[in-house]
Amino acid sequence: MGRIISVLSGKGGIGKTVSAINIACALNSLGKHTLLVDGNVSAPTIHIHLGAKDIELSLKDALNGNIHFSNLIHTHASGLQVIPAKTSASDLKNLDFNKLKEVISDMKNFSDFVIVDTCAGINDESLACLEASDEALIITNLEEATIDATRKIIETSLELKKDMRGLVVNKSGIWCHELNEREAMNVLEQPVIANIPFDRKVHKSNLLNHPVVYSHPHSKVSKEFFNLASKLL
Ligand SMILES: Nc1ncnc2c1ncn2[C@@H]1O[C@H](COP(=O)(O)OP(=O)(O)OP(=O)(O)O)[C@@H](O)[C@H]1O
């Protein structure tokens, strides 16, 4: 049985997309067949990060019922299989989030892992991805202002009876008012399973259109992503 894992956060810009890309690539290079899906259909970015800007067909075509998702797979140089979502402003008027849930649910047995990048916060779009998933992986930082939004996404995942994979702290050490890990675990009642440092190699890898675990596999940030992927196995 495949495992569908949604990568979620309470607020935008926390690092869901970077985390989803690198977790998926790390799992794939650890020998698990992995499909990365851009479930952030309203503001997709995976095709830009991974150098697939020119694709014609994408997840929205499966949502329109025009094509099966298996015909939308793009293979990155790393070997990772990706279903990007590239949308125009007019596509956004007709997005059917029930169909998003249905299409992602259908992916379950396609591979060992389906890693779903989602849009920030709690809304019909992120809920469609979460409902289609078996497991929730929450990305957060330790900034006081983020913690409240993180709590809401945890509560929602628990209400939907999703298996909680714990908290991934990303870009730690750069904010003025940060909790420490222990305080965050106490407040959020979830374990921190990874602490991913802020690292400019993430930006360098973006410019190369590669996941950082592929372009800079021995960097500290990549080691943390590999450790996290191993914990998910
Ligand atoms: N560990 C990191 N080190 C350095 N930069 C990072 C790291 N994680 C994310 N970033 C950068 O932070 C920015 C936001 O990251 P990302 O796009 O992954 O966030 P997001 O949660 O997916 O945002 P959105 O909610 O808008 O989809 C990007 O410029 C990304 O390159």
Ligand SMILES: [Mg+2]
């Ligand atoms: Mg994103």
